Amino acid sequence: GAVVSQHPSWVICKSGTSVKIECRSLDFQATTMFWYRQFPKQSLMLMATSNEGSKATYEQGVEKDKFLINHASLTLSTLTVTSAHPEDSSFYICSATGTGNTEAFFGQGTRLTVV
Amino acid sequence: EDQVTQSPEALRLQEGESSSLNCSYTVSGLRGLFWYRQDPGKGPEFLFTLYSAGEEKEKERLKATLTKKESFLHITAPKPEDSATYLCAVQVNYKLSFGAGTTVTVRA
Numbered sequence: 001g002a003v004v005s006q007h008p009s010w011v012i013c014k015s016g017t018s019v020k021i022e023c024r025s026l027d028f029q030a031t032t033m034f035w036y037r038q039f040p041k042q043s044l045m046l047m048a049t050s051n052e053g054s055k056a057t058y059e060q061g062v063e064k065d066k067f068l069i070n071h072a073s074l075t076l077s078t079l080t081v082t083s084a085h086p087e088d089s090s091f092y093i094c095s096a097t098g099t100g101n102t103e104a105f106f107g108q109g110t111r112l113t114v115v
Numbered sequence: 116e117d118q119v120t121q122s123p124e125a126l127r128l129q130e131g132e133s134s135s136l137n138c139s140y141t142v143s144g145l146r147g148l149f150w151y152r153q154d155p156g157k158g159p160e161f162l163f164t165l166y167s168a169g170e171e172k173e174k175e176r177l178k179a180t181l182t183k184k185e186s187f188l189h190i191t192a193p194k195p196e197d198s199a200t201y202l203c204a205v206q207v208n209y210k211l212s213f214g215a216g217t218t219v220t221v222r223a
Binding site: 043 | 146147149151156157158159160161164202206209210211212213214215216
């Protein structure tokens with residue numbers, strides 16, 4: 001299957017700082033990328049959908065000014081958690097689909113801990 | 116509202132003891148039903164996509180089936196390395212909605 005690389009795999013940051021997470025499709029062009037959040041022992045909750053070159057579409061209840069998403073190229077999307085607080089601590093996962101594909105391939109996830 | 120319900124929440128099996136996981140769904144405009152495997156601290160790993168009722172797919176000890184209201188993931192003669200959380204997701208338009216998952220533990 002296609003490879004999606006997410007970086008970093010884990011990060012610890014201080015409350016009030018910003019953190020950027022990268023999601024790259026390594027062997028295909030990702031026309032659409034998705035960002036999820038997963039709490040312990042819960043399923044994946046979609047945060048936003050981004051298409052290359054256009055603004056991200058956020059799910060209801062997700063603060064777009066807090067979770068900045070950029071999809072500047074067909075192989076890279078970034079999620080920036082701005083002014084992070086302890087309640088933002090979670091497992092963030094990206095996925096990507098390519099043109100004509102229905103399968104979504106996932107990154108390895110990023111464990112964010114805000115202290 | 117689209118709903119995806121997986122059962123059971125957890126399943127403990129002895130090595131070689133076959134079993135099935137259930138994913139029931141209520142959606143309008145289903146484009147596909149997906150099964151993923153997720154290991155602790157990792158992203159989901161794609162297993163299968165099913166598109167229409169009656170469709171079946173197999174991969175090693177796993178077999179997925181689909182009806183109009185539910186999907187089953189059958190695990191035949193499981194091994195300890197099959198221990199993971201199995202996630203079911205339905206695709207409506209271009210979005211995936213996930214169930215809560217079934218955590219399978221296979222004891223040697």
